[in-house]
Structures are given as C-alpha cells and as structure tokens.
Amino acid sequence: MLQNHAINYTTARGHRYGGAAATTKDQSIRLKADETIYSEGEHALTIYHVEAGAVRIYRLTAAGQRYILSFYGKGEWFGLETGDIRTDFAEAVCETCVTPFRANHDAVAPIDLLHIALTNLAKAQHKQLVITEQSALKRVAAFVCEMADRHPGDCEFDMMISRSDIADYLGLTVETVARCFTKLREKRILCLNGKLQRIVRLLDRDALISLTI
Amino acid sequence: MLQNHAINYTTARGHRYGGAAATTKDQSIRLKADETIYSEGEHALTIYHVEAGAVRIYRLTAAGQRYILSFYGKGEWFGLETGDIRTDFAEAVCETCVTPFRANHDAVAPIDLLHIALTNLAKAQHKQLVITEQSALKRVAAFVCEMADRHPGDCEFDMMISRSDIADYLGLTVETVARCFTKLREKRILCLNGKLQRIVRLLDRDALISLTI
DNA sequence: CGAATTGTTGAATAGCGTCAATCAAGGTGG
DNA sequence: CCACCTTGATTGACGCTATTCAACAATTCG
Structure with missing residues (x-):
C-alpha cells in the first residue's frame, strides 16, 4: 500500500x-x-x-x-x-x-x-496518547524512552535537550519536569550526569518502560 | 507539492x-x-x-x-x-x-x-495543541468549535457524540466534561437540547472561539 | 415495575502550576 | 584573583483545578 x-x-x-x-x-x-x-x-x-x-x-x-x-x-x-x-x-x-x-x-x-x-502521523498519534495518558511522571518516562530508542544498545546517552524544551514538548512546566527526573533518580531508574544534567544513564530500562504503560 | x-x-x-x-x-x-x-x-x-x-x-x-x-x-x-x-x-x-x-x-x-x-497529520497536530493547552474548559470549547465547523452556517446542530466519547477524546473524565458544558451554559455561550443533551444551540460563537485561544 | 444507561451535581483528595529561593557553572570586568 | 551577573536546574510552600467517589435525576428497556 x-x-x-x-x-x-x-x-x-x-x-x-x-x-x-x-x-x-x-x-x-x-x-x-x-x-x-x-x-x-x-x-x-x-x-x-x-x-x-x-x-x-x-x-x-x-x-x-x-x-x-x-x-x-x-x-x-x-x-x-x-x-x-x-x-x-x-x-x-x-x-x-x-x-x-x-x-x-x-x-x-x-x-x-x-x-x-x-x-x-504515527509519531503525532503516539504523542497524543502520551500526553493524554496524563500524570507528569508517565510523560517524562515516555520522553526518556523516546530518547533511549534513538540510542539502541546504549545505556548512557546525551539527551541534548533542555528542561525547558522537554516541558514545552510534554505540556508541563520546567519545575514539574525537574521534579519528575528527581523521582526517576530516587526510584533508581536512571542517573543524570553532565553539567546540565542532560546525560542519562539507564539503570532499569524495564522499570522505565513499565512506567509508561 | x-x-x-x-x-x-x-x-x-x-x-x-x-x-x-x-x-x-x-x-x-x-x-x-x-x-x-x-x-x-x-x-x-x-x-x-x-x-x-x-x-x-x-x-x-x-x-x-x-x-x-x-x-x-x-x-x-x-x-x-x-x-x-x-x-x-x-x-x-x-x-x-x-x-x-x-x-x-x-x-x-x-x-x-x-x-x-x-x-x-494536520488534524493530529492541531489536537496536540488543544490537549496540551490544558484547562478543561478550553478543550471542551475547542471540541464544540470543531463540531460547529462541521455545520457551517447552522447555529444549532446535533453532536451525536456521548459525554463519554468526548471525555476519551479530550483526555478528561465524563464529570469534568459535564461540568464544562454547564459552565458554557452559565456563560450563555450555548444551550443544550434533546433528551441526551447532545443538541447544541450556539448563542455566542465569538465568545466560544475566544475561549479556545 | 425494576434495571440499565446517560448525564449532572456535590464533597474530598491528589497533583500540577505558580511564585520564590537556592545552587552550580561559566562569563566578564576590575 | 575576586566580585558580580547570568543561565539552567532544582527544591519548597501554597493554591487551584481536575479526578475520584458518591449520590441522584431522566430516560429506555426488559
């Protein structure tokens, strides 16, 4: 087709x-x-x-x-x-x-x-689901998953995207995004490195994925 | 192109x-x-x-x-x-x-x-904006606008869509959708008729549109 | 008639936004 | 070198808004 x-x-x-x-x-x-x-x-x-x-x-x-x-x-x-x-x-x-x-x-x-x-179109539809399936934590988890999917195999990668960009992408505020990242760290799902905290090290990919469901 | x-x-x-x-x-x-x-x-x-x-x-x-x-x-x-x-x-x-x-x-x-x-794709992108630009009232107003656009000229039309469908479309709950419709009635923006309250009579189209912005 | 469906309304709760303060890193000028 | 400012990220306190749970009305159907 x-x-x-x-x-x-x-x-x-x-x-x-x-x-x-x-x-x-x-x-x-x-x-x-x-x-x-x-x-x-x-x-x-x-x-x-x-x-x-x-x-x-x-x-x-x-x-x-x-x-x-x-x-x-x-x-x-x-x-x-x-x-x-x-x-x-x-x-x-x-x-x-x-x-x-x-x-x-x-x-x-x-x-x-x-x-x-x-x-x-498929990307846009998927994003609709992510945004609508509210809960800030789910959205941020879905975002990290999306970033991780661009680096298959790697458990550490640079998102290269500011908190402000993430917020405007997910329909949240910078503060909420930051709080969600701290929650993900507290849950031992990921680590953040780099001076701007944009380098993600995935500790528990499965837990991250299960958050997005 | x-x-x-x-x-x-x-x-x-x-x-x-x-x-x-x-x-x-x-x-x-x-x-x-x-x-x-x-x-x-x-x-x-x-x-x-x-x-x-x-x-x-x-x-x-x-x-x-x-x-x-x-x-x-x-x-x-x-x-x-x-x-x-x-x-x-x-x-x-x-x-x-x-x-x-x-x-x-x-x-x-x-x-x-x-x-x-x-x-x-354009529809999906527009919907992303509607959903992200949160505030339940804005979303419902945008939905009514979308329905009204399918009936140009008419100030009264049948949405034919249940509150539950609207809720699942806008990422809200049925209760919130119902409350938003009452608010729109209180603001004298529209009337609801029909036994299932799905027939909309637009009283103030401009006010409705200005809500969605 | 009772049961199911659809819509509406109320009260209490949880979660995100807003406002504000703080920290770390980097740049600039004296 | 230090004082000062800026930028990006984080954290806390508080208020507002949508959800949740519940009850209720109106209508349809068996």
Whole structure:
C-alpha cells in the first residue's frame, strides 16, 4: 500500500535557507545550536533530512506560548507540510547537519513522501496518547524512552535537550519536569550526569518502560 | 507539492467488513450506532470515505483505557495506516454510511493518498495543541468549535457524540466534561437540547472561539 | 415495575502550576 | 584573583483545578 508513491526530489544546490549557513559542497547545511531552519509563514519548498544532531519543530500560540510538536534526530525527515506555507518553526537543538531536498523533475533520487507523512502521523498519534495518558511522571518516562530508542544498545546517552524544551514538548512546566527526573533518580531508574544534567544513564530500562504503560 | 501523488484505488465490491452489513449496490456500507468497521490487528487493505454519519477511531491502552484519536464526519477519509496492520479501531458513532476503497490497478478514480495523510497529520497536530493547552474548559470549547465547523452556517446542530466519547477524546473524565458544558451554559455561550443533551444551540460563537485561544 | 444507561451535581483528595529561593557553572570586568 | 551577573536546574510552600467517589435525576428497556 505504500509503494509507488514516490515522487522525484532533488537536492537543492547553492540555495540559502532562512539565515542558516551556506550549503557545503555536499549540499548539506551545518547549524549551530538554536539556529533557525525555517519559520512560520515562509514558503514550504523543501523537506529536510537530518544527517547529525537534532531539530525541534514548534508553534507559537496566540498567547505567545511555545509548543514543541516534535523532535527529529539522525536519519529522520521533516519539513513536509499540508499546504505550501510553513505552519511552524524549525530550529537546531544543538550542532546539527541537515540536507534539504526540493521538488524537481531532474531528480537525483525518488523520495517516498507518503511514507514520510505516515511516519510523522504515527509519531503525532503516539504523542497524543502520551500526553493524554496524563500524570507528569508517565510523560517524562515516555520522553526518556523516546530518547533511549534513538540510542539502541546504549545505556548512557546525551539527551541534548533542555528542561525547558522537554516541558514545552510534554505540556508541563520546567519545575514539574525537574521534579519528575528527581523521582526517576530516587526510584533508581536512571542517573543524570553532565553539567546540565542532560546525560542519562539507564539503570532499569524495564522499570522505565513499565512506567509508561 | 501535493500534486501527482495520487495512485489508483477502486471501490471494493461485494466484500464484507468486520461484521458490518453487506455492501449495498453502490458499494457503500450502512452501519448502525457502535458497529465496528475494523479492529486493531486486522490487515489494512482499505481506506474509507464517510458518506453520512460519523466514525470514531480509537486505541486501547495496555491498562484497558480507551483513547479516541479522532472523529471523521461526512466527506472525510479514514483508514490510512503506516503499515499494513491496523493499529486502532474504527466504529460508527451513529447511523453511518461509508464507502471502502482498496488498491487496484483497474482503478475507477485516483485518490490522493498523500493529501489524506497530510490532512490527518494536520488534524493530529492541531489536537496536540488543544490537549496540551490544558484547562478543561478550553478543550471542551475547542471540541464544540470543531463540531460547529462541521455545520457551517447552522447555529444549532446535533453532536451525536456521548459525554463519554468526548471525555476519551479530550483526555478528561465524563464529570469534568459535564461540568464544562454547564459552565458554557452559565456563560450563555450555548444551550443544550434533546433528551441526551447532545443538541447544541450556539448563542455566542465569538465568545466560544475566544475561549479556545 | 425494576434495571440499565446517560448525564449532572456535590464533597474530598491528589497533583500540577505558580511564585520564590537556592545552587552550580561559566562569563566578564576590575 | 575576586566580585558580580547570568543561565539552567532544582527544591519548597501554597493554591487551584481536575479526578475520584458518591449520590441522584431522566430516560429506555426488559
């Protein structure tokens, strides 16, 4: 059902993106932490592939509240919109490298847009469950699981995401997020290291998973 | 960006769906309230177009908790999955009529699957905002707005959805939903009629919208 | 009629948000 | 080098809000 829906996309050459650094010779863009990739209201001409680092996608509510829809890590695609105008913002979380692709008939490689859209849809639906299944601890546990899934095999990894980003992603406050992390430490489920306490060492993966259910 | 992604789908003929009534001569299926269209774990071979009535899509958590991902009304498409196995359940909310379509090379009409996927993605993202921007009253107000948008022009319409369904959709309890509806009545924003109090008469649409912001 | 379903309301509780203070790490300027 | 400020994370006290548990009304169905 998902085959044969690819259309031809090609890498964008020599094009500058939203104030980001110029493309390198392999057409990828290097970004420093918090650099903007695109903003709400811009024309949506390109989709992006994350080569390294991480990207956050967010919206601003009428009240000026930031809400992070999703994070994208290495190997994932983002930037596919319903219309041709951006409805959200994309920023690098940390040192990040992305490759832009845009519609072109002289395509280098076909990209399965439907597959990307459906993957994003599945992610969005999963997040709905996480958020609705309230209890701050469950949400934070689910978030740590999501981060851990990006590092299969490793029991220690760097989340690279601030408490504030986590809060805006999970619909909580920074204080609540911090309290949940202390609870997870008290339960001997994980350790936090690094000066910003963003390096997670999983002590009891099973207990973490059972928290999210 | 959304053009040229259609693939050929055709109406499914003479096929029975998950215990639902047999297809009529125009290939559409008539369902009574609460009838199942498909269930989790089944093969996902078809997508559906709602001709009349409404459909609810839900999942069951490990704890047996029901969570309604979305409602689909007349003219909308549902049933498109990431893989080829259903990850959720589809049921008729009330008397409903849907038309199944399945992949076929001898197609009757091309269907833009990417457009459907992106529409669903946009819906899911919007719902994330509604749920996260907590405050029970805001969520209920947003829900009523969503229902009202399906009846443009009308200031009175039948939601056809139980308090329990609304609760499972918004991540609240039935009691909280009921209390929010009383608040909306007290604020003279709407009236509720019908024996099950599901018929909404909008008194102050602007006030309702301003609540959701 | 009694039983079941759906919706509403009340009282008590638990949990998250708000406000505020504190700590650690790092930067800057004298 | 030290004093000062800033940033990000943590912790405590308090209030508000949604949940929980319970009772009750209205309607339908057997």
